[in-house]
Amino acid sequence: MAENKYEQEYQSRFLKYYDELKWLYCELYENRMDAFHKLCEIMYQQYCTRKQPLKELDAQRAKNSNWYKGNQLLGMMLYVDAFAGNLKGVKEKLDYIQECNVNYIHLMPLLDSPEIENDGGYAVSDFRKVKPQLGTMEELEQLADDCHSRGISLCLDFVMNHTSKEHEWAKRAMQGEKEYQDYYYFYDDFGIPGEFEKTVPQVFPTTAPGNFTWYPEVQKFVMTTFYPYQWDLNYANPVVLNEMMDNVLNLINKGIDVIRIDAVPYIWKQLGTNCRNLPQVHNIVRMMRIICEIVCPGVLLLGEVVMAPDKVVPYFGTVEKPECHMLYNVTTMATTWNCVATRDIRILKQQMDIVNHLPKEYVFLNYLRCHDDIGWGLDYPYLMQFGMGEVSHKKYLNDFFTGNFEGSFAKGELYNSDPTSGDARLCGTTASLCGIEKALQNTYDLEQAIQLDFMLHAYMLVQSGIPVIYSGDEVGQLNDYTYHEDLKKKEDSRYLHRGNFLWDLAQKRKEKDSVQQKLFDGIGKLEKIRSQYSVFEVGADVWTLNTGDTSILGIVRSYQKEKLIALFNFSEFDKTAFIYQNDGIYTDLISGAEMQANEIKVPKYGVYWLLKKD
Numbered sequence: 384m385a386e387n388k389y390e391q392e393y394q395s396r397f398l399k400y401y402d403e404l405k406w407l408y409c410e411l412y413e414n415r416m417d418a419f420h421k422l423c424e425i426m427y428q429q430y431c432t433r434k435q436p437l438k439e440l441d442a443q444r445a446k447n448s449n450w451y452k453g454n455q456l457l458g459m460m461l462y463v464d465a466f467a468g469n470l471k472g473v474k475e476k477l478d479y480i481q482e483c484n485v486n487y488i489h490l491m492p493l494l495d496s497p498e499i500e501n502d503g504g505y506a507v508s509d510f511r512k513v514k515p516q517l518g519t520m521e522e523l524e525q526l527a528d529d530c531h532s533r534g535i536s537l538c539l540d541f542v543m544n545h546t547s548k549e550h551e552w553a554k555r556a557m558q559g560e561k562e563y564q565d566y567y568y569f570y571d572d573f574g575i576p577g578e579f580e581k582t583v584p585q586v587f588p589t590t591a592p593g594n595f596t597w598y599p600e601v602q603k604f605v606m607t608t609f610y611p612y613q614w615d616l617n618y619a620n621p622v623v624l625n626e627m628m629d630n631v632l633n634l635i636n637k638g639i640d641v642i643r644i645d646a647v648p649y650i651w652k653q654l655g656t657n658c659r660n661l662p663q664v665h666n667i668v669r670m671m672r673i674i675c676e677i678v679c680p681g682v683l684l685l686g687e688v689v690m691a692p693d694k695v696v697p698y699f700g701t702v703e704k705p706e707c708h709m710l711y712n713v714t715t716m717a718t719t720w721n722c723v724a725t726r727d728i729r730i731l732k733q734q735m736d737i738v739n740h741l742p743k744e745y746v747f748l749n750y751l752r753c754h755d756d757i758g759w760g761l762d763y764p765y766l767m768q769f770g771m772g773e774v775s776h777k778k779y780l781n782d783f784f785t786g787n788f789e790g791s792f793a794k795g796e797l798y799n800s801d802p803t804s805g806d807a808r809l810c811g812t813t814a815s816l817c818g819i820e821k822a823l824q825n826t827y828d829l830e831q832a833i834q835l836d837f838m839l840h841a842y843m844l845v846q847s848g849i850p851v852i853y854s855g856d857e858v859g860q861l862n863d864y865t866y867h868e869d870l871k872k873k874e875d876s877r878y879l880h881r882g883n884f885l886w887d888l889a890q891k892r893k894e895k896d897s898v899q900q901k902l903f904d905g906i907g908k909l910e911k912i913r914s915q916y917s918v919f920e921v922g923a924d925v926w927t928l929n930t931g932d933t934s935i936l937g938i939v940r941s942y943q944k945e946k947l948i949a950l951f952n953f954s955e956f957d958k959t960a961f962i963y964q965n966d967g968i969y970t971d972l973i974s975g976a977e978m979q980a981n982e983i984k985v986p987k988y989g990v991y992w993l994l995k996k997d
């Protein structure tokens with residue numbers, strides 16, 4: 384009976400979107416109706432294999448399409464092996480995850496990938512198999528079930544721009560099968576690749592220069608935008624899109640709630656362009672959204688778009704024709720670290736004003752750092768008015784965060800430092816960048832470092848959107864330098880902040896006054912407050928406040944009868960926020976102190992979360 388009802392719902396969703404899907408597909412693939420019918424078949428097959436409980440979850444979420452937009456959702460990203468060895472280990476650690484108040488986990492890539500050339504799992508060799516060291520598909524499914532029974536959602540990457548050169552398709556292409564060479568971009572000589580190179584920038588200028596790799600085995604150049612062993616898939620071939628949609632639906636059917644579409648801006652290539660964010664990319668993302676709406680409407684798409692703000696926002700699509708449900712707030716993240724180094728929040732205020740003016744349907748994932756580097760994609764024209772030029776300012780930031788600037792408290796390492804352009808990005812854990820590492824070596828004030836780390840988390844939790852913590856940051860885990868000795872990792876400094884989770888250290892969260900206890904309890908308290916007050920709902924109005932001091936960021940949230948004024952001092956000096964609200968008594972949710980929201984003294988790296996109820 385229920386099955387029948389769901390079947391009818393599938394058919395009605397299919398009919399609802401059929402014309403648009405067909406139109407998008409035919410526009411991209413010049414009326415290849417045979418391929419379009421194949422895609423429809425794949426969708427139906429995958430729908431039929433979708434488990435009843437997942438269909439029920441879809442139906443439940445369809446009734447409340449805002450299910451992911453509340454103040455209840457809190458995320459954590461982690462590598463399965465670094466966190467708990469394997470999938471079974473993660474299952475055993477779900478209590479800890481819940482102790483962290485987390486109900487959304489992003490498991491970093493766990494599908495099969497080669498032992499050595501794997502880019503942290505982002506070079507998939509089999510989309511239908513879990514990396515054997517981590518477990519099996521059945522264990523993944525089991526973990527998803529366990530997560531659901533605890534109210535936890537699971538996010539997984541879908542690495543769609545490329546496959547590993549060890550993928551079955553790549554191997555067959557390498558053996559000369561034309562059918563599979565057409566899954567990728569193969570060229571006999573450097574003619575066309577050379578033309579591409581004139582307009583396509585480089586992702587890894589130092590660790591993997593160029594966008595093509597010569598494979599003598601087949602005597603061909605292959606397009607490899609990322610590492611040479613990551614072969615770009617050719618989405619101009621409809622078979623590739625169909626196969627990849629089959630793969631993603633298969634993964635989703637294991638019980639995945641959120642799909643992170645990895646490196647999505649890169650999936651369409653066209654000569655004479657920079658091969659980023661082309662209109663065809665949006666066509667494909669919109670199709671993916673429709674495909675999910677039809678087959679698994681409870682599933683969310685999270686786009687990984689590490690681009691300038693004007694390129695990021697279009698991935699939300701329009702309100703009528705949405706693309707991704709969620710996107711990373713990448714510019715705000717990078718801008719935050721800029722303000723840590725400069726103690727000047729003006730550019731952050733300006734960046735937040737841009738985000739706060741976007742429609743509320745647009746949900747951002749906020750984070751302080753992730754598994755990747757921090758790239759200095761800042762609003763340089765804005766900075767120029769203060770005399771900060773792009774090249775010199777990036778150099779200052781990199782010097783500051785690698786601890787090479789006089790008085791700097793940070794410890795980080797450069798990533799893809801490009802000697803020709805002088806450009807470089809940055810790696811490090813939140814705690815090490817905040818000075819905790821130096822303080823533990825007695826060269827900096829520990830309390831001050833902990834306070835900065837705490838303040839940054841408090842600020843992230845107030846931003847509009849969903850906060851996601853990188854596993855280990857909740858207990859102030861430091862940089863892991865062991866990757867320097869590891870032949871498989873030493874060329875990639877991102878491993879500096881992807882170290883194993885140190886359970887012994889985490890255990891110290893139970894020891895009073897330890898660094899771990901202060902951070903874990905401090906951040907935990909903030910998270911609980913966030914989930915208790917409706918002013919933290921994603922639907923709240925959020926705007927910034929002039930504080931009269933360039934080191935103090937002021938954020939206001941207002942929702943129904945609650946108003947919150949949050950103040951963050953980004954400097955190591957005690958300061959005063961010259962705000963004049965004159966509208967009654969506020970309570971600081973963190974300390975419980977009551978005060979008027981007028982001329983507030985904010986200690987160095989201090990935070991206030993001032994609440995007033997009407």
Ligand code: GLC
Pocket residue numbers: 502503505506542609645646687754755
């Ligand atoms: C994404 C991942 C990054 C990876 C790249 C190539 O940007 O976050 O870790 O190197 O895609 O797949």
